[in-house]
Amino acid sequence: MAWELDADRPIYAQLVERIQREIVSGKYQPGEKLPSVRELAAVAAVNPNTMQKAFAELERSGLIVTQRTSGRTVTENTELIGTIREQLATGHVKNFLNNMQELGYHKEEIRDLFDKVQV
C-alpha cells in the first residue's frame, strides 16, 4: 500500500514525520536496520530522491545513523528517541488544547471529558 500523503505539503517533510512516528512508536526498534531508500521509496510509492532527502533529514536530527558497512539503522540513543517522542506528543497536545479552547472548553471540563471518552 502506498503511503497516504497530503497533497498540499512537501512530500519529504511528510516522509520524515512518518518515519519519525514509526521510530518513536517502536515499530522500528533502537539499533534496528532500516529498509534501503529504494525499498522504502517503492513501498511508499514516492520518488527515491525524495526518500533520500527524508533520510538525510533524519540523519541530521540523529534519529537514524549510517553504518559504514550495513546501511542505515535507528539510533541506539533511547534518550534522543524519548526526547523526540515527547516533542511530537507535545505538539499534538497543544493542537488539541487549541481546538478545545476554540470550542470554549476550560481545563477542568477537558479533564472531565478525558475520563468519559473511550477510544
Place this chain on the structure above:
Amino acid sequence: MNNLVEIINLTKKYGANVAVNNLTLNLPKGKIIGLLGPNGSGKTTLIKMLNGLLTPTEGTIMIDGNYVGPATKSKVAYLPDRTYLTMNQTIREILDFFQDFYADFSRERAEEMLKSLGIDPAVKMRTLSKGTKEKVQLILVMSRNASLYILDEPIAGVDPAARDYILRTIINNYNPEATVLISTHLIEDVEQVLDEVIFMRYGQLVLYTSVDNIREEKGKSVDAYFREVFAC
C-alpha cells in the same frame, strides 16, 4: 558533466505555427521529471525533437554530450503516445525484435516484469486489452538500460491499479545515472514520483522547479498549482 540534456534556443515551426519557441533548458541526471502543459503547448513536439523524429527549425539539443542523432538514439528509450508495435506479432516475437535492435535491452528484466503481471509472452498483441498493451509497451521501454527515458502519456487510458503498477515500475527501475521524462495530464497521479516539473505554454518554458518547492512556496499540490497557472 552534470547535465544529461542541454537544450539551447530551440525552436520548431510548422509553417507559420510556432510549436516550440526559443526554449533553453538543462536537465540533470538521476531525476524523474514531469513535462506538463495544456494541449498544444509543445510537449510532444519537444519530445519528438529529443528523439530525433523531428528536426529543429533552430537551436540545438545535446544528450549526454552528443547532438541528437544515431549516437543519442541508443541512449534514449522512448514510449510514444501511440502504439508502434505490430499487432499480429506475439509478445515473444517483439522481445526478439527488441533484443536484436537495442544492445541495451535486458530480456531477462522484461520477462520478469511480464511474469509478475501474469502476461503470457506467447499471445499476440492484438488479443490484449488496451491497458495490457500499454503495460507491455512500458515494460519494453523500461527494460532498456538507457540514459534518458521519455514517456509520452504513459498512464492515460489505464485503470488506477495499472497506473500504480506503471508508476511503481518507474520507481523500481530508477537509476541514479538516468533521467525519466514523463509527459502527462494526470498530474495528481504522478506527482508523488516526480522530483521536478516543467510547465510549458505556447511552446515556451513557464516554470522549471521541484515538486516540493511548489508545495512549500505555494502551499498546494502541483496539480492545484497547474490548474491555477493554466486556468482557462
